[in-house]
Amino acid sequence: QAKLRQRGGVRFYSEQHVPRYRQELELEARLREAIAADTLLPYFQPIVNADSGQIVCVEALVRWPQANGMVSPAAFLPVAEAAGLLPGLERLVRRKALATVRAWHDEGLLVQLSLNVSAAEFDSPHFVGELAMLVREARLQPSMLVLEITEGAVLGNQDAAQARMQQLQASGYRIAIDDFGTGYSSLSYLHSYPFDRLKLDRSFVARLTHDERARKVTAAIIAMAHELSLVVIAEGVEEAAQLAMLQAMGCNQVQGFHLHRPLSAQALGELMRHLRVQQPVMP
Ligand code: C2E
Ligand code: MG
Ligand code: MG
Ligand code: MG
Numbered sequence: 001q002a003k004l005r006q007r008g009g010v011r012f013y014s015e016q017h018v019p020r021y022r023q024e025l026e027l028e029a030r031l032r033e034a035i036a037a038d039t040l041l042p043y044f045q046p047i048v049n050a051d052s053g054q055i056v057c058v059e060a061l062v063r064w065p066q067a068n069g070m071v072s073p074a075a076f077l078p079v080a081e082a083a084g085l086l087p088g089l090e091r092l093v094r095r096k097a098l099a100t101v102r103a104w105h106d107e108g109l110l111v112q113l114s115l116n117v118s119a120a121e122f123d124s125p126h127f128v129g130e131l132a133m134l135v136r137e138a139r140l141q142p143s144m145l146v147l148e149i150t151e152g153a154v155l156g157n158q159d160a161a162q163a164r165m166q167q168l169q170a171s172g173y174r175i176a177i178d179d180f181g182t183g184y185s186s187l188s189y190l191h192s193y194p195f196d197r198l199k200l201d202r203s204f205v206a207r208l209t210h211d212e213r214a215r216k217v218t219a220a221i222i223a224m225a226h227e228l229s230l231v232v233i234a235e236g237v238e239e240a241a242q243l244a245m246l247q248a249m250g251c252n253q254v255q256g257f258h259l260h261r262p263l264s265a266q267a268l269g270e271l272m273r274h275l276r277v278q279q280p281v282m283p
Pocket of ligand 2: 178
């Protein structure tokens, strides 16, 4: 049965399915407890200027601390979403992320904050108002925030998505298309939606050093994005050789384990103090 199930993602209600379902329910129950106890927290991964290496932005990535380490968001975000827990979870984690960045700004550590916005959230009529409230509460300018949106989030209602993006931009938020190149119609999104930034998916970066065609495609995407005045950020930079190629292609910002791993607020605060990140914010 396990073998069958791997093929084509068809769901089989086999005996083996039952324990997996139970596992999900248990995860959901534990997640509810974690949200109620407010134990979820943001980690922050630096995004650096590709040429200077200066930290210009930090991406908030939710973490669920457990006795034996951290659970990956890939494991619990789908469960949270299916159980309707995502809005509450987002609110708690974002409030912490915004408060952390507020405290950094008070120290002169001026970095932008990048937030992942889920499809359901982006669809919600409450999204813009709730975000504005949290941002005001943290006394941050919307221009200090980057909202990362995936293609999936704008797939449903194109007109509504376009209008929402324009509304957010008019308020000063920066908007990035996340995981660019992994969707079905990436190119058509570029002319249909008013993005400011393009985050090149790490699958492109991973192929750079050994795949000539991938290299050409990546160079072309970067050139095209620049024609559209988009800031290009490469994700998942793990090697010096990848960084060198991206620099040569004119990529603006980079993010990845070769530069910095996601860090706790405390660890990143210490790092930035050490690096004395006090450069002016990029437009
Ligand atoms: P993403 O937005 O594309 O975030 C980047 C992911 O790549 C993060 O995984 C990060 O830890 C990982 N990463 C960074 N550099 C490297 C690298 O050099 N190599 C490799 N292999 N991976 C790298 P993470 O934290 O597990 O998050 C996974 C996804 O979950 C994110 O992908 C994002 O879509 C979603 N996510 C994370 N936190 C939140 C959140 O608070 N809210 C929402 N809605 N989604 C979130
Ligand atoms: Mg992201
Ligand atoms: Mg991404
Ligand atoms: Mg990604």
